[in-house]
Amino acid sequence: MTDQKPIHSAVLVKQVPDTHNITGEVMTKDGTMNRNALPAIFNPEDLNALEMALQIRERRGGTVTVITMGPPKAANVLRDALFRGADRVILLTDRKFAGADTLATSYVLKCAVEKAGPFDLLFCGRQAIDGDTAQVGPQLAEKLGIPQITYAETIVEISGDQIVAERVLDSGSEIVRCKLPALLTVVGSANTPRPASVRRRIERKLAAAPGEYAAIRAAWPEFESDAQLETYLTAHGLKIAVWTAEDIGASEEQVGLAGSPTQVHKINFVVLESTESKTIPATPEGIAAMVQELVHEYIVG
Amino acid sequence: MTGQNSIWVFIEQTDGKIADVSLELTGKARELADQLGYDVVGLVFGHDVEPLAQQVIERGADRVLLADHPELAVYRTLPYARVAIAEARARKPEIFLIGGSPNGRDLAPRVASALRCGLTADCTDLQIGEYTIRKENKTYPNLLYQIRPAFGGNLIATIVNPKTRPQMATVREGVMRMPAAQPGRTGTIEKVVPAFEPGDFALEVLSRQVRHSTVQLKEAPVVVSGGAGIGSAEDFALLRDLANLLGGEVGASRAAVDAGMIARPHQVGQTGTTVRPRLYIAAGISGAIQHRAGMDQSSKIIAINTDPNAPMFQIAHYKIVGDVAEVLPMIIKALRERSMSDGSTDGE
Numbered sequence: 313m314t315d316q317k318p319i320h321s322a323v324l325v326k327q328v329p330d331t332h333n334i335t336g337e338v339m340t341k342d343g344t345m346n347r348n349a350l351p352a353i354f355n356p357e358d359l360n361a362l363e364m365a366l367q368i369r370e371r372r373g374g375t376v377t378v379i380t381m382g383p384p385k386a387a388n389v390l391r392d393a394l395f396r397g398a399d400r401v402i403l404l405t406d407r408k409f410a411g412a413d414t415l416a417t418s419y420v421l422k423c424a425v426e427k428a429g430p431f432d433l434l435f436c437g438r439q440a441i442d443g444d445t446a447q448v449g450p451q452l453a454e455k456l457g458i459p460q461i462t463y464a465e466t467i468v469e470i471s472g473d474q475i476v477a478e479r480v481l482d483s484g485s486e487i488v489r490c491k492l493p494a495l496l497t498v499v500g501s502a503n504t505p506r507p508a509s510v511r512r513r514i515e516r517k518l519a520a521a522p523g524e525y526a527a528i529r530a531a532w533p534e535f536e537s538d539a540q541l542e543t544y545l546t547a548h549g550l551k552i553a554v555w556t557a558e559d560i561g562a563s564e565e566q567v568g569l570a571g572s573p574t575q576v577h578k579i580n581f582v583v584l585e586s587t588e589s590k591t592i593p594a595t596p597e598g599i600a601a602m603v604q605e606l607v608h609e610y611i612v613g
Numbered sequence: 614m615t616g617q618n619s620i621w622v623f624i625e626q627t628d629g630k631i632a633d634v635s636l637e638l639t640g641k642a643r644e645l646a647d648q649l650g651y652d653v654v655g656l657v658f659g660h661d662v663e664p665l666a667q668q669v670i671e672r673g674a675d676r677v678l679l680a681d682h683p684e685l686a687v688y689r690t691l692p693y694a695r696v697a698i699a700e701a702r703a704r705k706p707e708i709f710l711i712g713g714s715p716n717g718r719d720l721a722p723r724v725a726s727a728l729r730c731g732l733t734a735d736c737t738d739l740q741i742g743e744y745t746i747r748k749e750n751k752t753y754p755n756l757l758y759q760i761r762p763a764f765g766g767n768l769i770a771t772i773v774n775p776k777t778r779p780q781m782a783t784v785r786e787g788v789m790r791m792p793a794a795q796p797g798r799t800g801t802i803e804k805v806v807p808a809f810e811p812g813d814f815a816l817e818v819l820s821r822q823v824r825h826s827t828v829q830l831k832e833a834p835v836v837v838s839g840g841a842g843i844g845s846a847e848d849f850a851l852l853r854d855l856a857n858l859l860g861g862e863v864g865a866s867r868a869a870v871d872a873g874m875i876a877r878p879h880q881v882g883q884t885g886t887t888v889r890p891r892l893y894i895a896a897g898i899s900g901a902i903q904h905r906a907g908m909d910q911s912s913k914i915i916a917i918n919t920d921p922n923a924p925m926f927q928i929a930h931y932k933i934v935g936d937v938a939e940v941l942p943m944i945i946k947a948l949r950e951r952s953m954s955d956g957s958t959d960g961e
Binding site for chain 2: 413414415418443444445446447448449450451453454455457458459460461462463476481482483484485486487488489490491494500572573574575576577578579580581588589590591592593594595596598599600602603604606607609611612
């Protein structure tokens with residue numbers, strides 16, 4: 313490649329409850345979910361998005377910035393991103409952000425990207441496993457006024473100010489060429505995300521957001537004040553930046569519940585219709601009788 | 614006006630063929646519009662697609678907005694969004710429905726963001742109702758209830774957008790029933806001239822490969838589905854044997870797909886395919902609401918699970934508590950023996 317300009321990327325990620333591992337044990341007797349039984353994880357396809365950005369940095373140089381909006385504990389996914397090789401991480405947290413739907417979320421991310429950027433490429437996972445909406449990526453692209461490449465699986469090349477990528481759809485695939493800057497949403501089949509490196513886990517073990525300084529200082533008494541710890545973390549690229557609505561210049565009426573046009577009218581517990589049902593013993597005789605009945609009712613031809 | 618007091622449906626087409634989901638949504642829109650006294654408007658975008666307009670009218674649309682332009686020949690986010698956003702701003706539809714296909718899920722959020730309106734993905738039902746905001750002591754009538762399974766558990770959420778328009782929702786293929794065509798049904802066709810901007814062509818499609826799925830879940834009379842309780846991809850072979858024997862198709866829960874045991878086109882459920890077969894066999898599927906939403910209208914359901922408390926048992930007609938790897942061969946054997954005995958007694 314002739315043009316080896318470094319590529320600066322931002323990856324937008326989300327900490328989600330691990331809904332993939334919902335089992336009988338997570339469900340309570342009255343049919344609700346015991347959320348505490350679900351661990352909070354790095355949204356799986358966001359890891360594919362991060363991996364794609366890291367691979368581009370390896371080929372082209374540049375930086376990878378990882379941004380998340382969430383409660384203070386979402387700092388955990390940012391620490392994980394640092395262990396996997398991110399250069400810089402930013403936590404967007406503010407009580408005002410609570411209750412955001414995808415529109416309000418994409419607005420907050422847009423404000424943060426504009427403050428943290430400029431970037432050549434933005435990456436999101438295709439969708440988050442807790443809502444499965446796949447909306448925030450395209451909404452963020454729209455708010456930034458940049459094109460989007462959804463369902464991206466492979467980056468064919470980046471040259472000059474253009475990216476060529478392959479999209480995978482249910483109905484086939486597409487190769488598209490797009491001007492930078494652009495936003496990609498990345499599918500799970502794109503790559504195998506690298507694990508957190510052991511070396512970086514050790515080097516970056518102190519990575520912390522200001523809200524976590526007390527805990528760090530309890531474990532590392534050599535830091536005599538928050539200010540001293542902060543100086544150290546900043547100097548070593550270990551400070552997890554925390555930005556509020558005010559920090560990113562977000563207008564209050566566009567964030568959180570206030571900025572969310574969708575409202576939950578009601579939540580119904582699913583009352584399973586009691587079906588007229590038969591318990592069939594798991595024996596050859598029991599099964600044969602069931603098959604006979606199905607044949608008799610013309611269910612099985 | 615083709616906007617106020619109207620329900621819009623984005624008509625997705627590929628190479629001049631309308632996606633089933635768009636016609637299914639046209640049928641649902643007709644039903645909702647009749648309740649409200651609204652019009653149904655189909656948005657047909659493409660190049661040389663004028664003949665499609667009549668098909669949309671025959672499935673229940675009163676009007677078609679036709680944007681026929683070479684730049685719209687192949688779906689691309691920005692040119693399509695440009696037209697949809699401009700028309701929605703000018704005509705102000707009440708409701709805007711888009712199929713939950715990859716392209717629909719690409720377009721809908723882009724449009725909703727520009728219009729700053731609410732959008733609910735993958736609804737499993739749409740109804741009309743009212744909503745009261747107590748703080749304002751105000752009731753909003755005739756809202757679109759966007760109904761979908763919520764966050765992980767056994768919950769169904771009804772979402773409304775009381776204050777923004779249009780009220781947008783996406784719905785997957787197969788969730789709504791395909792309306793019958795009414796040949797000769799009449800409606801009006803209005804041509805729209807797109808006002809593109811140079812930035813709309815930032816992306817070009819260099820090549821397209823259309824893969825015709827060999828998985829025919831939606832129409833299959835029998836679906837044999839496996840979930841996390843199936844040990845491995847090899848064990849899915851048992852499901853395939855059984856499906857072949859019954860003239861059916863193999864389905865799967867999301868857990869099985871995510872575990873890489875079977876390809877995604879086989880996924881049944883809210884984010885997969887909705888099926889209504891004569892017989893549904895759920896093997897090793899616990900029965901999360903997202904899965905049940907895609908199969909609970911099956912005529913007969915057989916559930917096989919080692920866990921006697923699996924939610925799937927609560928909607929099953931036949932409950933078999935046992936190991937899939939043992940039970941499936943028993944069913945296969947019983948079916949084979951039945952076939953053989955049929956042959957000997959009837960001489961067929």
